[in-house]
Amino acid sequence: MISRDDPKFDCREDFITSDSVDSFVLEKSPDFLDYLFFHNVLDKFCFALKAHYSDRETVKKRRYRLDLVFQNYLLENQVKLSKRKGGKASREQVERIEFFLTKAWHNELVRGDPLLPDYLRIGVQLSGFSGPGSGGIAAWNIVQSYYAVFEFVGVLAAVHASDLKVDGHKKLARNFNSQLAGLSKTVLFYPFTLNSKSDLTKLPQHPKHTTFHYASYPREAGTLVSDLDNQIVKAFQLLDRTRRTSFLDFLYEFRLWANYTGVRSLLRLADGGYVGFLMKNLATIVFFAGGIAEISAIQQIGQAQYLRILRSFQEDYIDQNERFAANRYLIPAYIRLRSYKHLGLISNSISFVRADIEDPVQFVER
Secondary structure (H helix, E strand, O other): OEOOOOOOOOOHHHHOEOOOHHHHHHHHOHHHHHHHHHHHHHHHHHHHHHHHOOOHHHHHHOOOEHHHHHHHHHHHOOOOOOOOOOOOOOHHHHHHHHHHHHHHHHHHHHHHOOOOHHHHEOOOOOOOOOOOOHHHOHHHHHHHHHHHHHHHHHHHHHHHOOOOOOOOHHHHHHHHHHOHHHHOOOOOOOOOOOEOOOOHHHOOOOOHHHHOHHHOOOOOOOOOHHHHHHHHHHHHHHHOOOOOOEHHHHHHHHHHHHHOOOHHHHHHHOOOHHHHHHHHHHHHHHHHHHHHHHHHHHHHHHHHHHHHHHHHHHHHOHHHOHHHHOOHHHOHHHHHHHHHHHOOOOOOOOOOOOOOOOOOOOOOOO
16 A cells, blocks of 8 residues: 555555555455556546646635636647648548547447536535436446547547557557657647656646645645656556556556456445546546547548537437437537637637526636
8 A cells, every 4th residue: 555655556555545545445345456446546647637737726726627627728738720621631531530529429428427517527525416427337437438538539540540440449559559649749638648658757847836735636645746647657557567558548447347347346336435536537538538539630620520520410419319408518529619619729600509598617718
């Protein structure tokens, strides 16, 4: 287990903090080790993401919001989207991009059902509603979340490796991990660029306010975002020491565990704090994976083609399902689209996206 004197993180037990709720749970049920490893690494990854892309006041109050963190991600990394009407993509490439986007949007909606404003609040405190999507089954939510991310990464492959036949995780993961350096210049930024081979001296500098105590990881007092970088890289190394691994491989291993050996452990979690934070963290990862894929798609095929694909998905699926049609202002792809529009990244009309009278989405000041 983690101690201040021996932070090696060379085995899964090192990711369980001593004298914590985790250690108490593990003492009673040793078979929870794998779950606690996956849960804690995912939580640390998401905390690093939130703290890095939030202003000082937000970090102090720890009232993070998914919509605002995403917009800050776009602003800080100076993301640019294509404004051309056409595109340089072939018809076959456009069709592949549409294929992966449509599958990914569907999985993202299913894993987040029912859509409630609560999922936008990703602070360190759970609100009254903390239940997962996908019918309230944690194991299925993990699986569905992985497949959403897998399909979103498939969009990156369709754009950057159009000849790659995506027929399984390993081939896609190898391509994704080998493309990290190039993608980091256009669509993929910290912490999604972290991998098992990361040079910690070359990571982007964290905001100054993340060096203060109030910005430390809430479950391990004194652990700063810069400390989490090292832990996340160490966790990725534990997955496979022979090749480069990333958050995609991590989610894959989590999916395998949840789908097979970990089902009984997940059933025993019930709907407590572990499940509540797990679902919010999974929603965060999927939301950002969606943004990364959409940015890459728009850069390749242009706004008009992208909006056509989204409108088709709306007509074929969203409008045919009342629970989504009635809450379209909470559909993740629409929230991201409105963020692109608010930040001036796209110029085309998005009038088909209607916000509710009491709009739950927030936007950064410009």
